[in-house]
Amino acid sequence: MLRDSVAMFSVAPMMDWTDTHCRYFMRQLSPSALLYTEMVTAAAIVHGDADRFLRFNEEEHPLALQLGGSDPDWMAEATAKAAGYNYDEININVGCPSDRVQSGQFGACLMASPALVAECVVAMQKETDIPITVKSRIGIDDSDDYAFLQAFIEPVAAAGCRRFVIHARIAILEGLSPKENRTVPPLNYERVYRLKRDYPELEIVINGGLASPQQVDAVLEHVDGAMIGRQAYHQPYLLAELEHHFNTAWEMPSREEIVERMLPYIDRQVADGTSLNRITRHMLGLFAGQPGARAWRRFISEHAHREGAGREVLINALNAMPAAA
Numbered sequence: 001m002l003r004d005s006v007a008m009f010s011v012a013p014m015m016d017w018t019d020t021h022c023r024y025f026m027r028q029l030s031p032s033a034l035l036y037t038e039m040v041t042a043a044a045i046v047h048g049d050a051d052r053f054l055r056f057n058e059e060e061h062p063l064a065l066q067l068g069g070s071d072p073d074w075m076a077e078a079t080a081k082a083a084g085y086n087y088d089e090i091n092i093n094v095g096c097p098s099d100r101v102q103s104g105q106f107g108a109c110l111m112a113s114p115a116l117v118a119e120c121v122v123a124m125q126k127e128t129d130i131p132i133t134v135k136s137r138i139g140i141d142d143s144d145d146y147a148f149l150q151a152f153i154e155p156v157a158a159a160g161c162r163r164f165v166i167h168a169r170i171a172i173l174e175g176l177s178p179k180e181n182r183t184v185p186p187l188n189y190e191r192v193y194r195l196k197r198d199y200p201e202l203e204i205v206i207n208g209g210l211a212s213p214q215q216v217d218a219v220l221e222h223v224d225g226a227m228i229g230r231q232a233y234h235q236p237y238l239l240a241e242l243e244h245h246f247n248t249a250w251e252m253p254s255r256e257e258i259v260e261r262m263l264p265y266i267d268r269q270v271a272d273g274t275s276l277n278r279i280t281r282h283m284l285g286l287f288a289g290q291p292g293a294r295a296w297r298r299f300i301s302e303h304a305h306r307e308g309a310g311r312e313v314l315i316n317a318l319n320a321m322p323a324a325a
Contacts, residue, residue: 008032008216008220008225008226008246009033009034009216009225009226009227009228009242009246010033010034010035010036010064010165010205010225010226010227010228011026011033011034011035011036011227011228011229011232011239012036012207012227012228012229012230012232013036013037013038013039013064013066013091013093013135014038014229014230014233015038015039015096016038017038017233017282018035018036018037018038018233019037019038019282020055020056020057020060021269021274021278021279021282022233022282023035023037023056023057023060023063024057024059024060024262024265025236025258025262025279025282025283026232026236026239027059027060028253028258028261028262029236029237029239029240029243029253029258030239030240030242030243031243031250032062032243032246032247033062033239033242033243034062034063034064034088034089034225035060035062035063035064036063036064036065036066036091037056037063037064037065037066038066039066039067039068039093039096040053040054040065040066040067040068040078041067041068041069041106042067042068042069042071042074042075042077042078043069043074045067045077045078045081045082046074046077046078046081050078050081054081054082054085055085056085061088062088062089063087063088063089064087064088064089064090064091064133065082065085065087065089065090065091066090066091066092066093066135067079067082067090067091067092067093068092068093068096068106068107069092069106069120070105070106070110070113070116070117070120071120072116072119072120072122072123072124073123075092075120075123075124076120076123076124076126076127077127079123079124079127079128079130079132080127080128082128082130083127083128083130087130088130088131089130089131089132089133089163090124090128090130090131090132090133091132091133091134091135091165092117092120092121092124092132092133092134092135093106093107093135094106094107094108094110094111094117094134094135094136094137094152095107095108095135095136095137095167095171096108096178097137097171097172097173097176097178097181098178108136108137108140108171108173109140109173111136111137111139111140111143111148111152111171112140112143114151114152114153114154114155114156115155117134117152117155117156117159118155118156118158118159118161119159121134121156121159121160121161122159122160125159125160131162131163132160132161133161133162133163133164133165134156134161134163134164134165135164135165135166135167135207136152136164136165136166136167137166137167137169137170137171138166138167138168138169138170138188138191138192139170139171140170140171140172140173141170141171141172141173141174143170144170146191146194146195149191149195150195150198153195153199153202157199157202162201162202162203163202163203163204163205164195164202164203164204164205165205165206165207165225165227166192166195166204166205166206166207167207167208168187168188168189168191168192168206168207168208168209169181169182169185169186169187169188169208170185170188171185172184172185182229182230187208187209189206189208189219189222192204192206192222192223193222193223196222196223196224197222203224203225204223204224204225205223205224205225205226205227206219206222206223206225206226206227207226207227207228207229208229210226210227210228210229210231211228211231211238212238213241213242213245216228216242216245217245228242233282233285234285234288235285235288235289236282236283236285236286237255237258237286237287237288240252240253240258255286255287255290256318258286259283259286259314259318262279262283262314263311263314263315265279266279266310266311266314267310267311270309270310270311275304275305275309276304276305276309276310276313277300277304277305277309280300280304280313280314281304283300283314284296284297284300284301287321291321291322292320292321292322293321295317295320295321295322296317296318296320296321298320299313299316299317299320300313300314300317303316303317
């Protein structure tokens with residue numbers, strides 16, 4: 001298995017989901033998974049409050065920043081600012097199919113402009129020693145063949161990118177919503193496997209449809225890493241299962257222990273003015289598939305948004321679960 005050079009598994013960048021509170025929670029479930037920020041546009045960092053977009057808790061390491069953009073100067077400037085925050089990786093978004101991203105001329109539509117992506121990689125590498133990586137699809141629209149993927153990968157790799165995260169679906173930029181683009185185009189793992197066979201010097205991470213340790217094991221027979229997406233959000237305990245699967249010496253905490261680990265963080269955040277529901281919305285799936293999961297979700301949903309809500313909401317939510325009684 002190809003497991004020496006990169007994290008065996010990572011959690012995908014997900015807009016509106018993988019914020020700093022989500023990542024802190026996920027880190028309690030897995031000490032080694034590579035986590036990704038939500039996509040941040042280079043323009044927001046260059047022209048906005050960079051610290052608001054770039055700061056994070058040190059406990060979130062290892063952590064990658066995902067940048068969206070296609071202007072090499074802006075990407076370079078955003079990278080220079082991000083370099084001071086000690087990220088473990090900076091990733092270029094060449095995979096998002098949303099209309100908003102396309103209108104900004106970045107995301108999956110950039111697969112049709114490999115020379116521009118390569119130019120961004122070169123410009124960004126001049127600003128930092130942090131690895132610059134790329135997350136893409138296997139194709140877009142009618143460009144659904146291995147030759148198109150090769151034509152994208154080769155110039156970007158020649159520019160210095162050594163690590164590619166590839167969602168094993170094409171993106172349909174006209175006619176499918178971002179949600180549909182996550183499920184409707186069929187998965188094609190073999191195309192990603194072939195890429196690793198043909199370019200063994202590159203680090204290839206596969207994304208799309210992975211939902212169990214067994215599935216992750218299967219893809220790691222062919223590529224260097226596996227990225228988990230929405231399954232890690234809706235059923236976050238999967239991260240603890242994966243951690244233990246790859247490191248059996250690590251003692252897997254119970255779901256209740258994860259809640260206990262979150263309480264000091266919640267105390268600090270609430271004291272600083274953070275609304276409890278901004279944290280607990282990421283924890284609703286912790287007991288997915290377990291007795292009492294519905295009671296857990298319902299209690300938190302009904303109480304976490306209330307003024308003054310704090311750690312007692314989680315404690316009472318545990319007590320409301322039949323299995324915890």
